[in-house]
Amino acid sequence: xxxxxxxxxxxxxxxxxxxxxxxxxxxxxxxxxxxxxxxxxxxxxxxxxxxxxxxxxxxxxxxxxxxxxxxxxxxxxxxxxxxxxxxxxxxxxxxxxxxxxxxxxxxxxxxxxxxxxxxxxxxxxxxxxxxxxxxxxxxxxxxxxxxxxxxxxxxxxxxxxxxxxxxxxxxxxxxxxxxxxxxxxxxxxxxxxxxxxxxxxxxxxxxxxxxxxxxxxxxxxxxxxxxxxxxxxxxxxxxxxxxxxxxxxxxxxxxxxxxxxxxxxxxxxxxxxxxxxxxxxxxxxxxxxxxxxxxxxxxxxxxxxxxxxxxxxxxxxxxxxxxxxxxxxxxxxxxxxxxxxxxxxxxxxxxxxxxxxxxxxxxxxxxxxxxxxxxxxx
Amino acid sequence: xxxxxxxxxxxxxxxxxxxxxxxxxxxxxxxxxxxxxxxxxxxxxxxxxxxxxxxxxxxxxxxxxxxxxxxxxxxxxxxxxxxxxxxxxxxxxxxxxxxxxxxxxxxxxxxxxxxxxxxxxxxxxxxxxxxxxxxxxxxxxxxxxxxxxxxxxxxxxxxxxxxxxxxxxxxxxxxxxxxxxxxxxxxxxxxxxxxxxxxxxxxxxxxxxxxxxxxxxxxxxxxxxxxxxxxxxxxxxxxxxxxxxxxxxxxxxxxxxxxxxxxxxxxxxxxxxxxxxxxxxxxxxxxxxxxxxxxxxxxxxxxxxxxxxxxxxxxxxxxxxxxxxxxxxxxxxxxxxxxxxxxxxxxxxxxxxxxxxxxxxxxxxxxxxxxxxxxxxx
Numbered sequence: 225x226x227x228x229x230x231x232x233x234x235x236x237x238x239x240x241x242x243x244x245x246x247x248x249x250x251x252x253x254x255x256x257x258x259x260x261x262x263x264x265x266x267x268x269x270x271x272x273x274x275x276x277x278x279x280x281x282x283x284x285x286x287x288x289x290x291x292x293x294x295x296x297x298x299x300x301x302x303x304x305x306x307x308x309x310x311x312x313x314x315x316x317x318x319x320x321x322x323x324x325x326x327x328x329x330x331x332x333x334x335x336x337x338x339x340x341x342x343x344x345x346x347x348x349x350x351x352x353x354x355x356x357x358x359x360x361x362x363x364x365x366x367x368x369x370x371x372x373x374x375x376x377x378x379x380x381x382x383x384x385x386x387x388x389x390x391x392x393x394x395x396x397x398x399x400x401x402x403x404x405x406x407x408x409x410x411x412x413x414x415x416x417x418x419x420x421x422x423x424x425x426x427x428x429x430x431x432x433x434x435x436x437x438x439x440x441x442x443x444x445x446x447x448x449x450x451x452x453x454x455x456x457x458x459x460x461x462x463x464x465x466x467x468x469x470x471x472x473x474x475x476x477x478x479x480x481x482x483x484x485x486x487x488x489x490x491x492x493x494x495x496x497x498x499x500x501x502x503x504x505x506x507x508x509x510x511x512x513x514x515x516x517x518x519x520x521x522x523x524x525x526x527x528x529x530x531x532x533x534x535x536x537x538x539x540x541x542x543x544x545x546x547x548x549x550x551x552x553x554x555x556x557x558x559x560x561x562x563x564x565x566x567x568x569x570x571x572x573x574x575x576x577x578x579x580x581x582x583x584x585x586x587x588x589x590x591x592x593x594x595x596x597x598x599x600x601x602x
Numbered sequence: 603x604x605x606x607x608x609x610x611x612x613x614x615x616x617x618x619x620x621x622x623x624x625x626x627x628x629x630x631x632x633x634x635x636x637x638x639x640x641x642x643x644x645x646x647x648x649x650x651x652x653x654x655x656x657x658x659x660x661x662x663x664x665x666x667x668x669x670x671x672x673x674x675x676x677x678x679x680x681x682x683x684x685x686x687x688x689x690x691x692x693x694x695x696x697x698x699x700x701x702x703x704x705x706x707x708x709x710x711x712x713x714x715x716x717x718x719x720x721x722x723x724x725x726x727x728x729x730x731x732x733x734x735x736x737x738x739x740x741x742x743x744x745x746x747x748x749x750x751x752x753x754x755x756x757x758x759x760x761x762x763x764x765x766x767x768x769x770x771x772x773x774x775x776x777x778x779x780x781x782x783x784x785x786x787x788x789x790x791x792x793x794x795x796x797x798x799x800x801x802x803x804x805x806x807x808x809x810x811x812x813x814x815x816x817x818x819x820x821x822x823x824x825x826x827x828x829x830x831x832x833x834x835x836x837x838x839x840x841x842x843x844x845x846x847x848x849x850x851x852x853x854x855x856x857x858x859x860x861x862x863x864x865x866x867x868x869x870x871x872x873x874x875x876x877x878x879x880x881x882x883x884x885x886x887x888x889x890x891x892x893x894x895x896x897x898x899x900x901x902x903x904x905x906x907x908x909x910x911x912x913x914x915x916x917x918x919x920x921x922x923x924x925x926x927x928x929x930x931x932x933x934x935x936x937x938x939x940x941x942x943x944x945x946x947x948x949x950x951x952x953x954x955x956x957x958x959x960x961x962x963x964x965x966x967x968x969x970x971x972x973x974x975x976x977x978x979x980x
Contacts, residue, residue: 464791
């Protein structure tokens with residue numbers, strides 16, 4: 225019964241879960257609501273040093289789980305397999321690496337599919353508003369539970385990059401090294417529009433039912449369309465030109481039905497959307513997508529500058545990708561320049577990758593040396 | 603009753619309609635099907651000269667009607683009001699200017715909302731596949747009906763630019779001057795993906811009903827979402843940065859409902875989508891959208907070069923916009939270079955406009971001088 229109620233909550237032998245201890249008032253959230261209890265799922269690699277000074281937290285983008293890399297407990301490749309492991313850029317021989325499943329997510333952390341203790345039913349759309357700040361706070365409390373106060377590094381890409389910056393502003397002096405990849409000081413209107421439209425597509429699916437859907441009638445059509453739109457924004461036009469150009473599906477795959485898919489690019493989106501929709505909770509998608517729209521460094525102080533001035537790290541690495549249309553490289557330069565102007569020692573690297581916003585997931589060749597160099601010097 | 607059956611078929615006092623005379627076999631379409639009869643709607647400005655040598659045809663993008671400019675019959679501003687009129691860049695004191703509503707459209711030309719003579723009912727999704735070539739052919743037959751054989755110029759933007767190129771390839775030597783704005787030799791995979799997704803959003807609306815919807819139950823939700831995605835692709839990120847940044851809706855417009863619109867950019871998309879959905883037929887949208895995916899200059903000969911070599915004009919003007927993400931400027935350079943390499947005298951102009959793909963609709967300041975100079979020298 226419990227399993228059925230949590231059908232989305234994919235946990236494996238490698239998933240660990242802890243109950244956070246935010247204090248007697250519960251988990252107070254950035255936008256004012258609170259959660260009576262929060263469980264956070266995570267995976268870890270490597271060993272915490274006796275001095276507890278070698279810990280790295282990885283914050284994820286919207287959809288990845290805590291399974292950033294394979295391990296003895298779960299040998300399947302993680303979403304950042306090339307980056308995390310013994311001798312790799314994030315070297316698990318040296319560091320105790322923790323990847324947290326975001327609060328509001330669906331891979332074992334408290335989120336919309338969790339049971340609301342007040343009602344005995346799933347939260348659904350009664351889950352409180354989740355922000356990047358809440359994700360950072362849950363990561364902070366997680367590390368406390370693991371016996372870590374001062375982090376060697378906080379690392380994140382996309383939404384995770386926002387979370388690592390939020391962590392640094394919320395807990396000044398408690399991170400030594402900060403890595404932000406393809407993130408933003410705040411979302412641009414185009415990005416808000418793209419995400420708003422994805423959410424609206426899901427909400428327009430009658431099966432969404434104001435967030436109170438059943439496991440046997442989920443808004444999968446809306447999820448599929450939203451995911452396709454996400455995919456379009458995550459990749460770069462030129463990459464698809466060389467990969468697909470105008471290649472057609474083989475004739476035997478065509479039914480002759482009006483408006484059916486004929487081009488390989490259409491098939492590629494369909495394949496990837498179908499892979500995704502049964503492994504992610506639609507409400508989690510809505511909550512985490514909205515969190516990215518809301519994030520704004522300027523809200524952490526009287527101004528953008530006074531907010532970013534709270535960051536107190538030895539050194540920061542900011543990475544942008546030339547072909548990213550969702551979090552364009554000028555937004556990465558903006559982060560780096562703002563950090564510099566407020567007293568942080570910053571390495572800024574712009575990677576000329578063909579893979580757009582998703583480059584950090586794919587482009588081992590360009591990303592590994594950049595992250596490795598930064599952490600080797602740390 | 604007829605009005606009711608054609609509720610979308612917005613015609614005004616300025617709309618003229620002619621029955622085309624393609625020959626005894628009916629209107630043979632590029633992909634093999636045929637139409638027993640074709641009516642084309644158009645508007646015209648200026649007077650045809652006695653020698654019938656001053657005619658210009660304007661082909662439209664996906665959604666505009668034939669109402670490119672105001673006239674005595676219809677004083678409302680047209681979609682290209684700044685461009686077409688007495689003394690303007692397309693000077694109606696000098697030229698006889700005809701704007702055609704696309705075959706497959708819903709503003710008076712034969713399309714999915716027309717009655718299928720075979721069944722006595724609307725075609726809906728039984729309408730044959732429409733291509734850019736069919737739109738060019740219908741424009742050609744329209745001009746014959748109007749007493750014109752040799753065109754002074756064919757002008758088009760976006761899909762209309764494709765149509766003007768198709769016209770030039772299909773009727774070599776029958777245009778003197780060719781203007782192609784923000785068009786393409788063929789669509790890129792990113793563009794196909796964006797359009798495919800729009801179509802799928804409409805088709806996923808239960809009210810679409812395989813194209814056989816009623817006037818009182820149209821797939822308006824799907825149309826709204828598709829239009830928003832279109833709008834996102836038509837404009838440029840930076841334009842929205844300066845126009846909206848992260849401006850919020852006033853508090854009194856917020857209901858406190860989870861996931862509601864909070865940012866002005868979301869409101870802008872909603873407003874524009876609502877304006878559109880009741881004035882365009884969803885099936886027309888699907889057909890014309892697909893036509894753009896299919897268009898490929900290379901299909902007009904044994905190769906791209908031999909196809910474009912069919913163009914036989916005195917001079918061509920190709921215009922691109924730096925911020926266009928849908929038909930990027932390198933696709934415009936590609937048209938110009940291919941035309942040059944196959945013997946056409948080409949002016950290529952790249953306009954540094956903030957307005958993205960939609961710039962031709964908005965950016966009078968940059969576009970008028972370019973088109974005026976070209977036509978003044980013609």
